[in-house]
Amino acid sequence: MTRNMHKTMTDLRMIKRACGIIRELSPGLLGFSITKAIIDAFIPYIAIFMSALIIDELVGNKDFELLMIYAFAAAGGTLMISITAELFSKRINVLSAMFEVRVKNYLNQVRLSMDFTMLEDPKYMELHARIIGTMFMVNGGITSVVGLLTKIFENAVSVIIAVIIIQKSITASKSSAAGSSVIHNPILFFLLLMAVIIVCIAITVRNSKTASKKEFGLFQNASTNRYLDYYHYHYMEDDQAAKDIHIFDQRKLIINEVLSKGRLPWMNIVNGRYSLMQRYFGANAVIAVFIGGFAYVFVGLRALAGSISLGSVITSYASIIRLVSSVSDLSVSLTQIKSNNNYLNMFFEYIDTPSRQHDGKELPEQRNDGWELEFHEVSFRYPSCETYAIHNLSMKISSKSRIAIVGTNGSGKTTLIKLLCGLNQPDRGSITLNGKDINELDYNAYTNLFSVVFQDFKLFAFPIGENVSASRDYEDEKVWHSLDVAGIGNKVRNLPLKLKQSIYKNVELDGRDLSGGEEQKMAIARALYKDAPIMIFDEPTAALDPVAEYEIYSKFNEIIGDKAAVFVSHRLSSCRFCDHIAVFHNGEIVQFGNHEELLEDSEGKYYELWSAQAQYYK
Numbered sequence: 001m002t003r004n005m006h007k008t009m010t011d012l013r014m015i016k017r018a019c020g021i022i023r024e025l026s027p028g029l030l031g032f033s034i035t036k037a038i039i040d041a042f043i044p045y046i047a048i049f050m051s052a053l054i055i056d057e058l059v060g061n062k063d064f065e066l067l068m069i070y071a072f073a074a075a076g077g078t079l080m081i082s083i084t085a086e087l088f089s090k091r092i093n094v095l096s097a098m099f100e101v102r103v104k105n106y107l108n109q110v111r112l113s114m115d116f117t118m119l120e121d122p123k124y125m126e127l128h129a130r131i132i133g134t135m136f137m138v139n140g141g142i143t144s145v146v147g148l149l150t151k152i153f154e155n156a157v158s159v160i161i162a163v164i165i166i167q168k169s170i171t172a173s174k175s176s177a178a179g180s181s182v183i184h185n186p187i188l189f190f191l192l193l194m195a196v197i198i199v200c201i202a203i204t205v206r207n208s209k210t211a212s213k214k215e216f217g218l219f220q221n222a223s224t225n226r227y228l229d230y231y232h233y234h235y236m237e238d239d240q241a242a243k244d245i246h247i248f249d250q251r252k253l254i255i256n257e258v259l260s261k262g263r264l265p266w267m268n269i270v271n272g273r274y275s276l277m278q279r280y281f282g283a284n285a286v287i288a289v290f291i292g293g294f295a296y297v298f299v300g301l302r303a304l305a306g307s308i309s310l311g312s313v314i315t316s317y318a319s320i321i322r323l324v325s326s327v328s329d330l331s332v333s334l335t336q337i338k339s340n341n342n343y344l345n346m347f348f349e350y351i352d353t354p355s356r357q358h359d360g361k362e363l364p365e366q367r368n369d370g371w372e373l374e375f376h377e378v379s380f381r382y383p384s385c386e387t388y389a390i391h392n393l394s395m396k397i398s399s400k401s402r403i404a405i406v407g408t409n410g411s412g413k414t415t416l417i418k419l420l421c422g423l424n425q426p427d428r429g430s431i432t433l434n435g436k437d438i439n440e441l442d443y444n445a446y447t448n449l450f451s452v453v454f455q456d457f458k459l460f461a462f463p464i465g466e467n468v469s470a471s472r473d474y475e476d477e478k479v480w481h482s483l484d485v486a487g488i489g490n491k492v493r494n495l496p497l498k499l500k501q502s503i504y505k506n507v508e509l510d511g512r513d514l515s516g517g518e519e520q521k522m523a524i525a526r527a528l529y530k531d532a533p534i535m536i537f538d539e540p541t542a543a544l545d546p547v548a549e550y551e552i553y554s555k556f557n558e559i560i561g562d563k564a565a566v567f568v569s570h571r572l573s574s575c576r577f578c579d580h581i582a583v584f585h586n587g588e589i590v591q592f593g594n595h596e597e598l599l600e601d602s603e604g605k606y607y608e609l610w611s612a613q614a615q616y617y618k
């Protein structure tokens with residue numbers, strides 16, 4: 001198989017795969033669109049064909065009845081076929097709208113089922129931005145496959161009809177005016193005409209190919225969507241960010257950033273695209289005019305010589321014009337569908353990203369003493385980072401044990417939590433659950449073992465009951481109990497809609513905004529409701545007032561019971577209830593023991609941190 005054939009086969013396989021996804025997301029869309037394309041291809045030829053019949057009749061026998069039949073047939077035929085096409089359009093519009101919604105949903109599903117590591121990986125962030133950008137800003141990728149296939153079918157059918165009509169009307173001589181000249185010889189005339197058309201088409205096709213390739217090159221270098229997306233949704237339209245924007249007067253800075261990193265590069269791309277279109281498609285338009293003139297002269301000469309009828313002049317000329325435009329459009333669509341495969345390639349790379357979330361073995365048996373998690377010389381580096389956030393770390397966490405993790409900023413505490421929960425995977429070493437490597441276990445079953453209050457937790461603009469239970473169906477009693485233990489039950493009881501009260505105003509206009517501390521209590525309630533065997537708290541009381549913090553700590557023993565607890569905090573005094581304290585520094589455990597033991601080492605990191613804090617309180 002030659003390289004070109006291999007490339008064509010790969011292209012076809014990609015289009016076939018895209019069609020499979022389109023059929024799955026919007027059944028019927030492809031079938032209806034292609035059928036309509038074939039109908040559309042016939043529409044202009046009905047008028048051309050019937051006009052020729054009418055003109056021939058007018059200059060010939062002038063049979064009034066026949067003329068009326070032709071006129072009605074022309075009008076009726078066009079009307080019927082147009083109505084059918086319109087009915088198809090209606091259905092196609094509905095199916096297209098459904099497809100657009102479902103493809104967005106499909107991408108959301110892919111994104112949510114991706115490994116957490118991928119979501120943090122700049123490579124996948126960029127890939128996602130490009131897919132969304134090309135899909136919804138330049139209509140490239142899977143969303144344009146239906147449109148391109150439709151154009152290919154419509155123009156291919158149009159070319160076939162045009163060639164049949166031209167061949168029939170040119171070779172069918174009115175008088176058998178024999179002669180050696182091109183004008184009198186229908187076959188020679190047809191071949192010459194086709195030769196001129198083929199040369200012009202070859203130039204048109206080359207132009208279209210170059211334009212499409214350059215166009216893809218333009219968009220390939222565009223990551224402007226990522227900037228626009230970030231500034232718009234994560235900054236300019238985020239009311240939390242508005243405070244900082246106002247106080248630090250960041251308006252000018254942000255508007256300029258959006259302009260220079262997002263809008264201007266985007267404008268350059270669009271301008272580049274327009275000048276490409278002007279240059280190459282303008283040249284194609286000139287060629288089309290040349291062919292039109294050429295066709296007129298040749299067909300006219302044959303009519304003057306009496307070789308073809310006036311009607312044939314009309315059909316030949318109109319069909320030649322349609323042939324040229326259809327071949328040109330066909331070549332553009334074929335080139336575009338090939339270029340579009342570059343976008344499809346990105347799309348497939350994204351959706352094919354392997355995810356551990358789909359498979360895995362069952363969890364090992366729970367032992368009498370519950371669960372035991374163990375880090376075996378684990379090292380971890382974030383994607384595209386050179387230094388290790390966790391380095392050669394070994395430790396054990398078991399049911400009934402309470403471990404506090406302390407350390408300076410950036411020492412790796414949150415990273416340890418993410419590794420523990422299976423969100424990130426070690427680059428070296430392994431983590432085991434009751435002796436089994438967690439990488440081999442079923443992802444969802446494993447993550448179900450954890451209730452976590454992350455340092456940068458997120459609540460959603462849903463009703464409180466749904467936020468706490470993370471579900472639409474929840475047990476009211478259990479939600480109230482969790483809210484009470486977290487110290488926010490009374491606040492919720494005073495809200496008009498209680499558990500049904502939405503928080504934030506992004507979705508419900510009467511949603512309630514919460515203070516930072518109230519949000520944190522809500523996140524604690526959510527962790528309590530889940531009631532998982534391993535509880536993790538990453539700075540869970542950083543936003544709480546001293547009374548609320550005291551109340552939470554006094555309930556911690558009751559909250560945790562027999563479960564394993566991992567507790568990250570900068571307030572060292574609040575770690576004293578833990579059995580063990582692991583002191584982190586530069587991604588490593590530099591000390592391990594209980595509060596009293598650790599304080600004995602006056603050269604140690606813990607002593608340094610404790611003294612600094614104690615002095616501050618004095």
Ligand SMILES: Nc1ncnc2c1ncn2[C@@H]1O[C@H](COP(=O)(O)OP(=O)(O)OP(=O)(O)O)[C@@H](O)[C@H]1O
Nearest residue numbers: 120382385389407408409410411412413414415416
């Ligand atoms: N998503 C990420 N991508 C790249 N580097 C990261 C990422 N998250 C954290 N890091 C880096 O990893 C190191 C450890 O970060 P980590 O969040 O674990 O620290 P921490 O001990 O929890 O800090 P803090 O006390 O400030 O919360 C830091 O140097 C940080 O810059």
